[in-house]
Amino acid sequence: MEPYGRRQIDMPSLTLRLLGPLAIRREGVDVPLPGSRKVRALLAYLALSPHPSGRAQLCDLLWDVPDDPRGELRWCLSKIRSLIGEQRVRAKGDTIALDLSDCSVDAIEVTAAHRHGFRTLAPEQLRSLADLFVGDFLDGLAIERCPAFDSWLAFQRRRLRDTHAALLDHIVQRAGHEEVRSYLDRWIALASFDLRPHELLLQSLAADGRVREGEEHLAATAKLFDSEGVDSKPLREIWRTARAQADETFIVHPAPVAETAPSETAAPQTHRRASIAIMPFDDTSPMAIPGGSSDALVHDIITRLARQRSLSVIAQGTMFALRDRRYTPHEAGRMLGVDYVVNGSFQRLGRRITVCVELTEAQTARIVWAEVFEYDAAETFLLLDEIGSRIVVTIEREVEALESNRAILKPPSSLDAWEAHHRGLWHMYRFTRSNNEQAQHFFETAINLDPTFARAHAGLSFTHFQSAFQHWADQDVEVELAYRAASQSMMADDRDPAAHWAIGRALWLRGLHDQSVGELEQAVELSPSFALGHYSLAFVQAQSGDAQAAIVAADLSRKLSPFDPLLFGMLASRALALVRLGRFEEAAGWAIKAAARPNAHAHILAIAALSLALIGRLDEGRGYVASIHHRFSGYSLSDFLTAFHLGPEQQTLFREGARQIGLH
Numbered sequence: 189m190e191p192y193g194r195r196q197i198d199m200p201s202l203t204l205r206l207l208g209p210l211a212i213r214r215e216g217v218d219v220p221l222p223g224s225r226k227v228r229a230l231l232a233y234l235a236l237s238p239h240p241s242g243r244a245q246l247c248d249l250l251w252d253v254p255d256d257p258r259g260e261l262r263w264c265l266s267k268i269r270s271l272i273g274e275q276r277v278r279a280k281g282d283t284i285a286l287d288l289s290d291c292s293v294d295a296i297e298v299t300a301a302h303r304h305g306f307r308t309l310a311p312e313q314l315r316s317l318a319d320l321f322v323g324d325f326l327d328g329l330a331i332e333r334c335p336a337f338d339s340w341l342a343f344q345r346r347r348l349r350d351t352h353a354a355l356l357d358h359i360v361q362r363a364g365h366e367e368v369r370s371y372l373d374r375w376i377a378l379a380s381f382d383l384r385p386h387e388l389l390l391q392s393l394a395a396d397g398r399v400r401e402g403e404e405h406l407a408a409t410a411k412l413f414d415s416e417g418v419d420s421k422p423l424r425e426i427w428r429t430a431r432a433q434a435d436e437t438f439i440v441h442p443a444p445v446a447e448t449a450p451s452e453t454a455a456p457q458t459h460r461r462a463s464i465a466i467m468p469f470d471d472t473s474p475m476a477i478p479g480g481s482s483d484a485l486v487h488d489i490i491t492r493l494a495r496q497r498s499l500s501v502i503a504q505g506t507m508f509a510l511r512d513r514r515y516t517p518h519e520a521g522r523m524l525g526v527d528y529v530v531n532g533s534f535q536r537l538g539r540r541i542t543v544c545v546e547l548t549e550a551q552t553a554r555i556v557w558a559e560v561f562e563y564d565a566a567e568t569f570l571l572l573d574e575i576g577s578r579i580v581v582t583i584e585r586e587v588e589a590l591e592s593n594r595a596i597l598k599p600p601s602s603l604d605a606w607e608a609h610h611r612g613l614w615h616m617y618r619f620t621r622s623n624n625e626q627a628q629h630f631f632e633t634a635i636n637l638d639p640t641f642a643r644a645h646a647g648l649s650f651t652h653f654q655s656a657f658q659h660w661a662d663q664d665v666e667v668e669l670a671y672r673a674a675s676q677s678m679m680a681d682d683r684d685p686a687a688h689w690a691i692g693r694a695l696w697l698r699g700l701h702d703q704s705v706g707e708l709e710q711a712v713e714l715s716p717s718f719a720l721g722h723y724s725l726a727f728v729q730a731q732s733g734d735a736q737a738a739i740v741a742a743d744l745s746r747k748l749s750p751f752d753p754l755l756f757g758m759l760a761s762r763a764l765a766l767v768r769l770g771r772f773e774e775a776a777g778w779a780i781k782a783a784a785r786p787n788a789h790a791h792i793l794a795i796a797a798l799s800l801a802l803i804g805r806l807d808e809g810r811g812y813v814a815s816i817h818h819r820f821s822g823y824s825l826s827d828f829l830t831a832f833h834l835g836p837e838q839q840t841l842f843r844e845g846a847r848q849i850g851l852h
Contacts, residue, residue: 200292202272206232207294207348208323212271219271225331226250226260227267232326233340234268235293238560240283245537248474249336294320295348302351303555306358314359318371321352336474336535343470343533350518353379354553360388368392380409381418381515382522384551387426394430402427416513418523460606462587463500465524465550466490467531468511474537481572482534483508485543488576489530495715496584497684498643502526521550528556528587530579539564543575547586557586574747580717581748588613603630605638612647617753619787621660627651635676645677646690653693657831658789670694685715689724696728699833704728719749723758730765731833738765756785760795768838772802783812790820794828794851801845809849816851825851 205211210228212219221228229250234241247257250264265284269277278285288296298317306314325345331337356375360368369392375385386409393402406427410420466489471482487504494501502524510520521529532545540562547557559582561575592614595607603611612630615623628651634644649670656666674690681687692707705728711721723745729738742762746755759782766775776799782788783796797812816823825846829839846852 200290202276202288202291204231204235204272204288204291204293205320205322206235206325207298207321209327210329214272221271222267224264224267225329227264227271228326228329229331229334229337229341230261230264231268231271232329233337234284234286235288236295236344237285240278240280240285242537243282243284246284248537249340250331250334295325295344298348298351298355302354302553303558305554306355307552307554309358311359311362314355314362318352318355318359318374321355324349336472339470339472340533343472346470346516347531349378350516350548350553353382353516353518357384357553360385379516379519379522380412381416382519383422383426384522386423387430390427391430391433394427394434397434399431402430460604461498461500462528462591462606463502463524463526464493464528464530464583464587465502465517465521465526466493466504466507467517467520467529468508469532469534469543469545472533472535481536481541485534485572485576488572489579492576492580492715492717493583495685496580496718497681497715498584498686499528499587500526517548518550518553521548524550526550528583530583541571541575543579545579547583549590556590557582577717577748581719585749585752600630600633603633605634605641605644608634608637609641609644609647612644612651616647616651616654617787619654619789621658624651624654624660640680642677642681642684642687645673645680646684646686649673649677649690649694653697656697658791659827659830667694667697670697683714685711685718685721688714689718689721692721692728693724696833701728701732701833705733717748719745719752720754722748723752723754723761726761726765727757730761730768732835735765735768738762753787756782756788756792758782759785760788760792763795763799764832767799767802767841768835772799775799776803776805790816790823791828791831793819794823797849797851798828798842798845801849802841806848809845813849813851 201215203213205213210221210232212221230246233246233249243258243261246261251257251260265277265279268286272286272291276287276291278287298320301309301313301317309317325348326341329341353375356371356378359371360375363371369389372385372389372392375382376389379385386405389405390402393399393405406423410423413420413423466486468486469482471480473480473482486507490501490504490507493499506524507520510523515523517529517531527550529548529550530545531548532543535542541564543561545559545561546555548555561578563571563575588610591606591610595603595611596614598607598611600608600611608630612627612634615627615630618624628648631644631648631651634641635648638644652666652670652673655661656663656670660666671691671694674687674694677684677687677690688707688711692704692711695704695707705725708721708725708728712718712725715721722741726738726742726745729735729741739762742758742765745752745758749755752758759778763775763779763782766772766778776796779792779796779799783793785792793812793816797809797816800806800809800812825843828846828851829842834842
């Protein structure tokens with residue numbers, strides 16, 4: 189199945205059909221299925237499990253405290269061996285897995301194609317995938333008194349319905365006029381409350397002049413929407429617009445005459461933010477209850493993400509109401525008109541918590557990030573707090589990267605404030621003088637388009653901070669510009685943690701340590717998941733404040749954002765704090781890690797060189813000095829000591845180390 193992201197199988201010896209009623213073919217012959225529903229359920233669960241499953245986990249999944257759950261599990265596994273072949277059931281220790289590497293499994297095939305990207309497939313490949321959907325996942329299978337399996341089954345059905353809808357969307361976009369209608373009908377039957385297929389159908393009917401059919405479809409669909417409490421006004425507006433556009437094709441209008449006076453200026457654009465909806469996670473735990481740990485985690489993610497203030501986040505009341513009405517994530521995203529949707533699953537088995545999360549582009553249903561978090565649940569609430577923080581930081585970082593990459597492809601003159609801001613971020617994180625200047629330009633563009641955009645002011649402040657810190661321009665001027673831009677960010681939105689982050693760093697440039705720490709602490713109080721706030725606290729405290737607190741903050745920032753563009757700074761701050769604590773060997777280890785980051789600048793390499801000198805590894809230190817002078821000619825010890833606010837004791841240490849390795 190090479191086109192779908194898997195190895196091509198010419199003649200699979202085993203075929204499992206999970207989309208529709210379960211069916212098995214071996215060597216081209218249909219295999220009779222046993223009457224036991226639990227055998228079928230166990231087979232499907234193991235087929236889709238990405239990792240081996242523990243026997244205790246499988247017992248909790250399918251048996252409601254029977255006399256001998258392990259005995260029943262063994263019996264079911266023996267039946268599965270007879271269905272698919274002895275060699276395919278792999279038991280290792282206390283775990284069970286299926287080897288289906290040379291088999292065809294429809295649900296796995298469409299999932300792989302979805303992850304790989306439907307847009308990469310030819311139309312005939314898309315149609316072949318659509319033909320695999322002969323019904324709902326494990327259609328007709330239900331097991332009484334198995335809440336964990338019921339939750340898993342509901343999650344898989346919703347996930348695969350969303351995949352099916354995304355597939356139909358791609359087919360419709362490329363289908364010929366004659367076949368569009370049949371795929372739209374399938375799409376509407378699958379996702380009745382998704383506006384997109386209704387919109388395409390009504391536009392098609394209007395364009396073909398089939399007004400009566402359009403009116404009938406509108407009336408029936410509006411009645412369905414109203415019966416479920418869904419606003420049907422957008423549907424009516426879609427039909428009105430489609431009718432008007434169809435009529436326009438037969439009317440020729442004269443070109444409009446521009447009446448805007450030359451002296452008039454356009455009004456500032458309204459600040460746009462990317463929007464996101466967090467769907468409640470499916471709880472597949474054996475003892476799952478409404479309002480339990482899974483719902484608490486989603487509440488926490490929504491609250492934390494809203495406090496970041498970088499995205500427009502749909503309120504939790506709406507999201508839980510949509511869950512209760514059994515909307516799929518894809519339907520919810522389309523209905524709400526958001527840019528991104530997050531959904532996932534939660535499972536607690538004994539002390540083990542597993543959380544699977546996916547971030548999807550709402551309009552294309554393309555999965556842009558997915559991760560599995562697995563932890564030992566010694567302290568459940570502390571653990572949920574940690575998982576929630578990791579998820580929030582990663583979501584924000586992934587959306588930021590997606591928006592920046594999207595903006596970098598657009599002509600600069602076409603950018604709105606949001607896009608110009610993200611174009612600025614793309615350049616800002618390159619940490620070179622030329623990219624820093626480009627970042628300033630795009631942040632200024634964003635501010636001109638929307639003077640109330642707090643994050644654009646904060647970004648501009650950071651570029652001036654970089655110019656001052658790296659000595660790329662007059663330091664006094666850049667310090668003042670960094671402070672001025674940060675102040676504008678605070679005036680625009682003093683509840684944005686990024687505004688306090690920017691002002692905190694600008695105050696540090698002014699030598700106001702205590703005020704700087706106060707603002708940075710306010711940033712992380714507003715948003716405990718704000719990794720850059722924790723990093724900046726580490727940066728400031730590592731030099732002239734509480735060195736132990738700096739280590740804690742550096743570790744937290746790395747834990748929240750392990751792939752951050754500023755990871756080199758997090759590592760280097762820890763190294764500086766360790767030097768102040770006299771732990772030179774440890775400091776050198778962390779400094780070397782910092783210098784290994786691809787975007788590490790001269791000051792980071794200098795920390796590594798000087799830390800190595802402190803423990804007598806002079807040749808390695810001289811190697812870093814040579815690298816500094818090769819990449820940054822003219823760099824001196826004075827540049828290093830001027831950049832950092834180090835105490836007399838640390839300055840003396842570093843001067844002696846620099847003398848030994850030739851950093852003058």
